[in-house]
Structures are given as structure tokens and as C-alpha cells.
Amino acid sequence: MSTNGSPVNETAMPRRTLVRGEETVIAPTEPLHDRLSRLWDDPPGFTGWFRALQNDALGGRIMGTAFTFFLIGGIMALLMRMQLFRAENTFLGPDTYNELFTMHGSTMMYLFVVPMLEGFAIFLLPFMLGNREMPFPRLGQFSYFTFLLGGILFYTSYLFNAVPDAGWFAYVPLSGPTYSPGLPLDFWLLGLGVAEVAAIAAGVEIIIAIVRMRAPGMTLGKMPIMAWAYLITAVAILFAFTTLLIASLLLELDRKIGTQFFNPDVGGSALLWQHLFWIFGHPEVYIQFIPATGFISAIVPVFVRRPLIGYKYIVIALVTTGVMSFALWVHHMFTTGLPQVAMSFFAVASIFIAIPAGIQIFAWI
Numbered sequence: 001m002s003t004n005g006s007p008v009n010e011t012a013m014p015r016r017t018l019v020r021g022e023e024t025v026i027a028p029t030e031p032l033h034d035r036l037s038r039l040w041d042d043p044p045g046f047t048g049w050f051r052a053l054q055n056d057a058l059g060g061r062i063m064g065t066a067f068t069f070f071l072i073g074g075i076m077a078l079l080m081r082m083q084l085f086r087a088e089n090t091f092l093g094p095d096t097y098n099e100l101f102t103m104h105g106s107t108m109m110y111l112f113v114v115p116m117l118e119g120f121a122i123f124l125l126p127f128m129l130g131n132r133e134m135p136f137p138r139l140g141q142f143s144y145f146t147f148l149l150g151g152i153l154f155y156t157s158y159l160f161n162a163v164p165d166a167g168w169f170a171y172v173p174l175s176g177p178t179y180s181p182g183l184p185l186d187f188w189l190l191g192l193g194v195a196e197v198a199a200i201a202a203g204v205e206i207i208i209a210i211v212r213m214r215a216p217g218m219t220l221g222k223m224p225i226m227a228w229a230y231l232i233t234a235v236a237i238l239f240a241f242t243t244l245l246i247a248s249l250l251l252e253l254d255r256k257i258g259t260q261f262f263n264p265d266v267g268g269s270a271l272l273w274q275h276l277f278w279i280f281g282h283p284e285v286y287i288q289f290i291p292a293t294g295f296i297s298a299i300v301p302v303f304v305r306r307p308l309i310g311y312k313y314i315v316i317a318l319v320t321t322g323v324m325s326f327a328l329w330v331h332h333m334f335t336t337g338l339p340q341v342a343m344s345f346f347a348v349a350s351i352f353i354a355i356p357a358g359i360q361i362f363a364w365i
Contacts, residue, residue, distance in 0.1 A: 040132070053137035059123025062144050062202075066115040069151055073107035076100045098165040103154065105168025106188065109284070110195045111151045114237070117291050118143070118202040121230045125206065128224050130215025135208045143201040150195030157187035164188035169281070170251070172262040172273045177255045189252045196245040203237035206230055225308065228315050229294025232322040233287050239326065240283040247276035271336055278329035286325035290318060293360050300364050310363045317356035324353045 042052035052058060080100050083092040092100070122140055126133055134140055157163045162183035166175040175185050210231045214223065251273065253259040260268045301308045308314065330338060330346035 036132075051141075053133075053141055055122050055126045055134045055137070055140075058134075058137065058140050058144060059119045059121075062115055062119030062122065062147070065144070065148060065151075066112050066119060069107050069111040070116075072155075073104050073112060076104035076107070080104065095165065098167075099163040102164045102167050102188070106154060106164070106192070107151075109168055110192060111147070111154065113288050114199050114284070115147050115202075117233065117288065118199065118206065118237075120291070121206050121234075122202065125209050125227065125230065128227050129209065129213060130218060131209070131213050134205055135213050136205050139201055139205050143198045143205070146194055146201065147198035150191045150193075150198060153187060153191035153194060157184060160187075162187055169277060170273075171277075172251065172254075172270050175251065175273075176262060186252065186255065189248045189255075193245055193248050193252075196241045196248070199237055199241045200245070203234040203241070206234040207238075210234075221312075225297040225311070225314055225318075226291075226294040228318055229290050229297070232318050233290050236283050236287050236290075236322050236325060240280045240287065243276055244280035247273060247280070250276075271333070274333055274336065275329070278332045279326065282329040282332065283325040286321055290321060293318070293357075296364060297360065308363060310359070313359055314363055317359040320356040321353065324349060324356070328353060 040054060042048055042054055042057050049057070049061065052061070079092065080097065083089050083097055085091075122134055125131075154164075160183060164170075164184045164187060166180050166185055166188075170185065170188065173179055210223070210227055250259070250261045254261055254263070254268075260266045262268050262270055262273050264270055297308055297314060327349045328346060330343060331350045334343055334347075
């Protein structure tokens with residue numbers, strides 16, 4: 001405090017030191033805020049944009065790249081709609097249509113939706129949690145470049161005239177070595193695996209940021225609903241995407257090494273791929289849905305100028321949705337001949353998952 005009682009910025013005051021018994025006055029140091037800002041500034045230039053580790057720069061870069069893939073996937077969708085514009089249309093050949101169908105679905109599922117949501121999380125979470133940065137900026141950087149590499153691997157298939165054409169779900173045996181020889185599905189599996197590693201890495205960083213880097217006094221019960229939504233989403237990503245990563249590895253082993261995980265003639269199971277894929281595929285629906293509800297829960301109270309009703313119930317609803325999302329995948333397989341009891345369980349679960357969603361809608365209203 002100064003002599004008149006006003007606060008003093010200690011970081012800008014001269015420092016006094018003793019050098020061999022003599023007092024030496026060191027020039028005033030610059031304010032702490034300026035030093036930190038200079039320390040955390042993004043590198044200059046275009047290459048600096050790629051090397052920046054700040055959460056806003058990194059999150060923006062992820063979202064920008066995901067939006068670019070969205071535009072590419074959108075062009076593919078327009079081409080398919082032009083083919084379907086009228087009967088007996090010859091705008092696209094059947095092989096080209098299958099390739100567009102596969103690449104469009106893969107782009108939207110693996111290169112747009114989840115990266116875009118994770119980019120939003122990396123961009124927004126430090127502001128919501130009261131932090132300067134995400135916990136592991138270089139892990140986020142690794143996630144970005146891995147995601148970009150996965151997309152490049154997907155589209156490198158066009159350079160080799162080996163575009164995947166077995167659908168974005170790649171059901172076996174159609175995607176196996178017998179019916180899809182050559183490189184097309186190998187490009188798909190390699191790009192998919194790399195993109196999944198990126199999603200898992202970003203999910204780990206999101207979980208650590210929320211669990212360990214909240215501002216002092218911000219308990220889990222005081223977190224913004226948006227942070228809760230991203231915590232549940234990130235946990236779902238870890239389990240769901242790891243399952244798909246394992247499935248893609250098993251299929252590539254079948255294709256290139258000769259294992260028989262999905263060959264029923266020698267003890268494998270074609271249904272195993274469907275189970276593994278949809279254990280990922282259906283939670284992925286809620287990986288998209290849960291952050292969207294978090295956005296609504298954050299936006300509605302602002303515009304109606306009232307606090308959100310039923311905070312605890314909304315959190316319970318979000319957690320319930322995340323858990324139940326892993327108990328629904330068989331409703332994508334009702335025609336595969338599974339036991340009736342199993343299908344009945346998943347049919348009932350598919351109905352009951354509407355309850356937590358209804359709780360959130362009631363709170364918004």
C-alpha cells in the first residue's frame with residue numbers, strides 16, 4: 001500500500017538489491033500481465049498459425065479444418081442428390097456413387113462432427129473453467145495434426161484411384177479381402193484409425209481440464225452445464241472410439257495378414273464387426289447430441305434472463321443419457337437374427353432413453 005492508502009502494482013515497482021554491500025536500483029520491471037501475454041503470444045506468420053498452442057488458436061484451427069471437410073462432404077452430398085434428382089439418371093455411374101456415398105459419410109462422421117465439437121471444447125473450456133489454457137497444449141496440437149493426417153489419408157485414395165466404396169459403415173464381408181481387394185479399404189481403415197487416435201487424444205485433454213483444472217471454489221456441482229456436457233461427451237469418446245479403433249485394426253489384420261476375425265467359415269463372425277461398429281456408432285449419436293443440449297442449456301437462461309431450472313436433474317439426465325447410449329446399439333441390428341430376448345431389451349432401452357432428454361426439454365420450457 002502507498003502512503004495515501006491506495007494499492008500499488010508491485011510488479012511495476014523498482015526492485016532494490018545489494019551488490020557487494022552497495023544498494024543497486026534495478027529498473028522497474030514490466031507488469032506481470034504484459035510479460036505473460038508476451039510469453040503466451042502466438043508465433044507470427046502462417047506457419048505460426050499452425051504452431052500456435054493457445055486454446056483459442058488451437059480450437060479455432062480444429063474447427064476451421066473440420067469446417068473445410070464439411071464443405072467437401074457437402075459437395076459430395078450435392079453430387080449424390082443430383083444423381084437422385086430423377087429416375088434413370090446417368091449423371092453418376094454406380095461405382096462413383098458408391099465412392100461418394102462412402103467418402104461423404106466418412107467425412108461427416110469422422111472428420112467433421114466430432115472434431116468440430118472437440119474444437120469448440122478446446123476453445124471454450126478454459127473460459128468456462130476460469131483457466132488461462134488447456135492442461136496439455138501439445139497434446140491438443142498432437143490431436144490436431146493427427147486429425148489432419150487422418151483426413152489426408154482418406155483423400156489420398158483419389159490420387160491412387162483407390163477410393164473406398166464399401167459404405168461409411170464398411171460391413172463385412174463386403175469390406176473384407178474377398179469382395180474389396182486392393183487398396184481402397186486400406187486407405188479407409190488407415191485414415192479412420194488415425195482420426196480416431198486424434199479424437200481420443202482430445203477427449204483425454206478435455207477430461208483432465210474439467211476434472212483437474214477448475215478455478216478455486218468451482219466444485220463439480222457449480223460447473224456450467226456446458227462443462228458437464230463436455231465431460232460426459234469426452235468419457236463417451238474414450239470408450240466408443242477405442243472400440244472402433246480396435247475393430248478397424250482387426251479388419252485390417254484380416255485383409256493383410258490373413259487373420260479370420262470376421263470370417264464365419266473358419267470360426268469368425270461377420271456380426272462381430274456390426275457389434276463393434278455400432279458400439280461406437282450409436283454412442284456417437286449422443287456424442288453429437290449431448291454437447292448440443294449443453295449449448296441450449298447455456299443459451300436459454302441468458303435470453304430469458306432467468307436461472308436454469310433443475311440444475312441437478314439436468315446433470316443426472318446428461319449422465320443417464322451418456323450411460324444409456326451404450327445400451328442401444330443392437331437396435332441397428334434387428335434384422336440380423338439375434339435372440340428375441342436381447343432385441344426386446346434393446347428395444348425397451350431405445351424407448352427409455354427419451355426420458356432424460358424430456359427432462360432437459362422440460363427445464364428449458
